[in-house]
Amino acid sequence: MPADNLAPELSAAGITAGYRSFVAVHDVSVRLTRGRVTALIGPNGSGKSTLLRTMANLHKAASGDTTLADGASIKAISPRDLARRLTLLSQSRVAPGGVTVREVVEYGRHPHRGRWGGGDPDGTAVVDRALGMTDVASLADRAVDTLSGGQMQRVWLASCLAQDTTILMLDEPTNHLDLRYQVELLDIVRDLADHHDIAVGVVLHDLDQAAAVADEIVLLVDGRIAAAGEPAEVLTSELLTDAYGIPIDVHPDPHTGLLRTGARSRHARRAVTPA
Numbered sequence: 001m002p003a004d005n006l007a008p009e010l011s012a013a014g015i016t017a018g019y020r021s022f023v024a025v026h027d028v029s030v031r032l033t034r035g036r037v038t039a040l041i042g043p044n045g046s047g048k049s050t051l052l053r054t055m056a057n058l059h060k061a062a063s064g065d066t067t068l069a070d071g072a073s074i075k076a077i078s079p080r081d082l083a084r085r086l087t088l089l090s091q092s093r094v095a096p097g098g099v100t101v102r103e104v105v106e107y108g109r110h111p112h113r114g115r116w117g118g119g120d121p122d123g124t125a126v127v128d129r130a131l132g133m134t135d136v137a138s139l140a141d142r143a144v145d146t147l148s149g150g151q152m153q154r155v156w157l158a159s160c161l162a163q164d165t166t167i168l169m170l171d172e173p174t175n176h177l178d179l180r181y182q183v184e185l186l187d188i189v190r191d192l193a194d195h196h197d198i199a200v201g202v203v204l205h206d207l208d209q210a211a212a213v214a215d216e217i218v219l220l221v222d223g224r225i226a227a228a229g230e231p232a233e234v235l236t237s238e239l240l241t242d243a244y245g246i247p248i249d250v251h252p253d254p255h256t257g258l259l260r261t262g263a264r265s266r267h268a269r270r271a272v273t274p275a
Helices: 048-055 079-082 101-112 123-133 149-160 179-196 207-213 235-245
Strands: 008-020 024-031 037-041 063-068 086-089 167-171 199-203 215-221 223-230 246-254 260-262
Touching: 008 048, 008 199, 024 037, 024 048, 024 063, 024 199, 024 215, 024 223, 037 048, 037 179, 037 207, 048 101, 048 199, 063 123, 086 149, 101 123, 101 149, 123 149, 123 179, 149 167, 149 179, 149 246, 179 199, 179 207, 207 260, 215 235, 223 235, 235 246
Parallel strands: 037 199, 037 215, 086 167, 167 199
Antiparallel strands: 008 024, 008 063, 215 223, 246 260
């Protein structure tokens, strides 16, 4: 768990949220702290994305509240002011046609600009930094409709970084990416916390990725917190087997020391030890 002396940048307390009569999240409390990565994990339908969107004020909570570091409720400040402090990379974004990578990244500066797009003296420098941090500077003049899915995901992340917020939320950012882009994107996430003091909240399905990138893991089951704490506290065989309803083994990687998980299917083939 985060140390008590670390003041959270975003605090969600007693959040209950859902869709019409269906309650997806039940009385959940989560904190995001600067310089730390908090991963939300759990089976499909456990409320991870709903919780993240509610914390970002993109989905209305039935009860509970989310407050910023100064105690302000996200419900009480304007969308423009909130966008200067918090950004969310959602699961799916439609790439606009006929624009370049730089123009997409520049969209992230919208909260800092005046009504007619002016009044943003730091904009160019911040956009350049975001392009560099995500390693897409060489693509700046490329049309976005010529990019691969992995490249486009980096561009969207760069656009989020161009908002220059202290809170970054990502909803399943590694979906549909090949192994290289998954690893590189998670490296960026870790760098943002370690070297840029950003509070990161990320929804992940891959348990090994959560073990590799997160300081704290929150395990959601049926919209409730089943466990929360450091990876070693949450990623246990007992907790994961109970949460996912399938036997899951957990062991440290002999080379990295990071936790590795493995689900046992009915048809899992076991190595045979020679007699």
